[in-house]
Amino acid sequence: MRIGYGWDSHEFKPGIPLVIGGITLPHDKGLGGHSDGDVLLHAITDALLGAIAGPDIGSLFPPSDPQWRGADSAVFLAEALKRVAADGYELVNLDSTLILAAPKIGPHAATIRQHVAELCGIPEDCVGIKAKTPEGIDTDNAAIAHVTVLLARR
Numbered sequence: 789m790r791i792g793y794g795w796d797s798h799e800f801k802p803g804i805p806l807v808i809g810g811i812t813l814p815h816d817k818g819l820g821g822h823s824d825g826d827v828l829l830h831a832i833t834d835a836l837l838g839a840i841a842g843p844d845i846g847s848l849f850p851p852s853d854p855q856w857r858g859a860d861s862a863v864f865l866a867e868a869l870k871r872v873a874a875d876g877y878e879l880v881n882l883d884s885t886l887i888l889a890a891p892k893i894g895p896h897a898a899t900i901r902q903h904v905a906e907l908c909g910i911p912e913d914c915v916g917i918k919a920k921t922p923e924g925i926d927t928d929n930a931a932i933a934h935v936t937v938l939l940a941r942r
């Protein structure tokens with residue numbers, strides 16, 4: 789068994805889509821970044837890579853490389869899952885906490901859970917999607933994601 793942990797944050801910017809867990813959410817701002825800014829998929833990717841002591845997401849997909857501009861972060865996740873399988877492991881479950889002031893994630897949590905489960909090839913009841921508003925940490929213009937994963941031998 790292996791455990792992995794990933795963390796990511798992105799800044800809100802006006803005029804771009806907000807993509808979290810591969811789902812575009814209705815909001816007046818999106819998350820900036822070289823790719824699509826999907827803070828949740830980035831943290832899941834890093835958790836998977838960390839669990840196999842692999843290189844991190846920034847090493848595999850450098851922000852300086854123009855081919856990742858606007859990239860669908862599902863590509864990063866797929867690469868991490870491929871590496872997990874190549875090392876002889878499979879994902880058992882993942883748990884996540886999103887920290888953002890707005891929009892409220894609750895109404896979209898089921899949709900995000902379903903999509904992340906599909907991307908990861910695990911049952912929906914093996915994907916935890918939790919969200920909190922930032923209290924006293926002055927991060928209202930950012931979205932933060934924490935993720936843990938458990939891997940088992942295939």
Ligand code: MG
Pocket residue numbers: 796797798821825826827830
């Ligand atoms: Mg990121």
